[in-house]
Amino acid sequence: MAGSLEQPSEHPLARAVLDYAKEKQAALKDIGDFDSVTGGGVKGKLENHEVCLGKQKFIASFGVNLRHGLQDKAVAMQERAQTVVWVARDKKVLGILGISDPIKNSTSSAIRELHNLGLKVIMLTGDNQKTAQAIAKELNIDDVRAGLEPRDKQEIVKELTKNGALVMMAGDGINDAPALAQAEAGVAMGTGTDVAIESAGITLVKGDLNGIVKAVRLSRSAMRNIRQNFFFAFAFTYNAIGIPIAAGILYPVFGLLLNPMIAGAAMSFSSVSVVGNSLRLRATSSPA
Secondary structure, eight states, rough: OOOHTTTTTHHHHHHHHHHHHHHTOOOOOEEEEEETTTTEEEEEETEEEEEEEEHHHHTTTTOOOHHHHHHHHHHHHHHHTOOEEEEETEEEEEEEEEEEOOEEEEEHHHHHHHTTOOOOEEEEEOHHHHHHHHHHHHHTTTTEOOOHHHHHHHHHHHHHHHHHHHOOEOOSSGGGGGHHHSEEEEEEEEEEOOHHHOOSSSSTTTTTHHHHHHHHHHHHHHHHHHHHHHHHHHHHHHHHHHHHHTTTOOOOOHOOOOOOHHHHHHHHHHHHHHHHHHHHGGSSSSOO
């Protein structure tokens, strides 16, 4: 039943449920009146039965009686960093699913590198506080905000920006889209939903967080290069000094003249130094 309900859904967790159902060779059926509630879950009709799947709060909103035994088991799953999905039919809980997303080997090193770059890492998630805390502790994440709706994530980005922070937001789901659009720089995972990719300015094709590290380094190198180019263009003042001398500004007093060809060469050297310095960015790793 869970697999059938998740067929029309675009949520990343839906893929896990659907793949598991297919692996168990479950007989998947068409769902009628399907509705996806952002930040909550999905519901519909299956063979004239009202069925729903999602967070505990979402399931409870339909008047479903939540059995205490399952609630205790759900807490135990969350403490093991599993996302708990409740499944109900006709206001009766059929069971719960524990979904865990294995942390990529590269994620820990990416978080460490972001810290080395002087950045603060905050986790914004719609998941349970216990699940979020377990993952944050393992990855050494600075701050955790759990149980969030899509609007909550957007408001947190607004608040951080209002307090003077430059916010880079990374996400992969529909729930992340408003925050991705709100952030100074939005980073979408190429493995995520289309709406997240459309809302972001940067897309990491492989969905590897090390791409964020490379993006930050590249952007900082580009800004440093721009400041250096301003220095080359103005501090050396080829144009400001060479052209007036060539025009004879010093001739009445000192009798000095500058061949216009030398002044023209100096002006060209100004452009060459700027272009040559900019080409050094080719040695900087570009984002994945």
